[in-house]
Amino acid sequence: MQKDRYLTFALGKGRLAKQTLELFGKIGVTCEEMQDKNTRKLIFVNEELKFKFFLAKGPDVPTYVEYGAADIGVVGKDTILEEGRNIYEVLDLGFGKCRMCVCGPESAKELLEHRELIRVATKYPRIAKDYFYNKKHQTVEMIKLNGSIELAPIVGLSEVIVDIVETGSTLRENGLGVLEEVCPLSARMVVNQVSIKMEHERIAKLIADLRAVLAQ
Numbered sequence: 001m002q003k004d005r006y007l008t009f010a011l012g013k014g015r016l017a018k019q020t021l022e023l024f025g026k027i028g029v030t031c032e033e034m035q036d037k038n039t040r041k042l043i044f045v046n047e048e049l050k051f052k053f054f055l056a057k058g059p060d061v062p063t064y065v066e067y068g069a070a071d072i073g074v075v076g077k078d079t080i081l082e083e084g085r086n087i088y089e090v091l092d093l094g095f096g097k098c099r100m101c102v103c104g105p106e107s108a109k110e111l112l113e114h115r116e117l118i119r120v121a122t123k124y125p126r127i128a129k130d131y132f133y134n135k136k137h138q139t140v141e142m143i144k145l146n147g148s149i150e151l152a153p154i155v156g157l158s159e160v161i162v163d164i165v166e167t168g169s170t171l172r173e174n175g176l177g178v179l180e181e182v183c184p185l186s187a188r189m190v191v192n193q194v195s196i197k198m199e200h201e202r203i204a205k206l207i208a209d210l211r212a213v214l215a216q
């Protein structure tokens with residue numbers, strides 16, 4: 001371990017970062033600089049603890065961690081699965097809980113049961129492909145979208161979607177429902193494969209402290 005080396009954290013922008021900093025606060029890992037809402041700064045430092053933090057788009061967090069530009073990342077399990085980067089997932093942080101599901105109108109249930117060749121719209125083609133091809137052994141046509149996925153079955157672009165369901169209200173308000181569950185999701189801590197060895201002591205302590213708080 002190099003004593004004066006900074007440990008760098010990449011946090012997924014938005015609600016996840018806010019919840020991460022709240023959790024880190026409970027174990028004494030704080031960053032005053034980050035509280036300033038008007039700042040245009042990109043990197044925030046805690047000189048005392050020798051920690052650096054930066055915010056990144058969720059899907060970029062595993063990239064920063066794989067290349068070692070960040071030692072540690074916090075990001076949703078959906079992003080980890082979709083990006084397929086070489087990183088270690090070390091801890092389930094317990095917040096941001098939701099589910100990856102196959103959703104659609106009630107009428108699509110039958111098409112799934114009979115393993116018909118259907119169209120699947122999704123922001124998560126890797127997760128959807130793995131589910132349909134490897135788990136269900138169903139050949140489907142994948143259509144990649146970038147948001148408002150629920151539109152696809154409504155306007156006739158696809159029969160079903162693979163998307164995140166949290167409260168289920170987006171589905172309900174659009175006459176759709178969960179047809180199958182792919183996997184549960186939540187925020188996870190990920191670590192660079194070299195950092196976990198080189199910075200083992202500091203990272204192990206961080207994980208142990210977080211575990212203790214999460215168990216309360």
Ligand code: PRP
Binds near residue numbers: 149164166167168170
């Ligand atoms: C996500 C997801 C669903 C919705 C689920 O979309 O893609 O659309 O939230 O939440 P609910 O079950 O609580 O209704 P997001 O708001 O991230 O925007 P997007 O549609 O642009 O992906």
